[in-house]
Amino acid sequence: MPSAKPPGRPAGPFTPLDFQLVLLRRMADHNPDLVAEARRELGVSITDMREANKRWQAMLRTPRPRAAASRYRSILGEPESVISRKIGDLECEALRWPVLLWPDLRFEVMVAPNGTVWNEWLVRAPAATAPELHTLADLTPWSCTVDEAARAFAPARPLEGTAPTRFGLTFTAPDADGVRRECVAEFTWGLLQRVAVSG
Structure with missing residues (x-):
């Protein structure tokens, strides 16, 4: 008799919490203890994290994927801020969203004028104090x-x-x-x- 599927969070719309689990899944390769602590803080299991990452990968690999900037807006909502930035001759926009796990950080997506996303990563929030890095x-x-x-x-x-x-x-x-x-x-x-x- 097959074993029952372990309980987990029900499948539904991909949420900001799911996206944070995607971030953690990629970090688990290097820092499993920190990731386990973060999961406990969020109240989710390792199964939840793996399932969120599986769903994320499926979204990326669909035959007709949604544009990256649109995908982030649908998951994270409207950005907390949109900052115009010029890098060389390229005019672009930096879209930033808060991240529950790291209140002093923001998830930043850099969008070119044609809508192409060319960078996606965590940055320090403007009002947050940057760490002192000396050694x-x-x-x-x-x-x-x-x-x-x-x-x-x-x-x-x-x-x-x-x-x-x-x-x-x-x-x-x-x-x-x-x-x-x-x-x-x-x-x-x-x-x-x-x-x-x-x-």
Whole structure:
């Protein structure tokens, strides 16, 4: 006799909570303990997280996927803010939404004039205090965003991520003794996950 399906959250519209579970699912590869703590805070199971990620992947792979910016609006609602930004010759808009798990962060989607989304990640909220990053000891998981690490340890060089939601930076940073070390920092959805040190 087949076992009963374990209870979970009923399937329905994809919600902001589901989207946060997608963020966590990608981070679980690096920081399972932090993710487990976050799941408990949200009151969801590991099954819920996996199911949300499965549904997200299905949305991305559908034969006629919705435009990314439209998809985010349908899931997260209207952005908290829309900021015009010029990067080189490109005029674009930064759409930002609050994230329950990280009150000091915002999920930012960069949209080009033709509606193409070319970046999706977590950034610091404008009114939030940025972390003080001075040494390797300050670079703990989930402590900072890509932009914050790049500014604190300039010049930092971007690295291609191992997956679409991942990003890397290489830079030098002082250790506890003040010795500068070569580092490679790995980010998922723009949030620091781990730092590898060499030299």
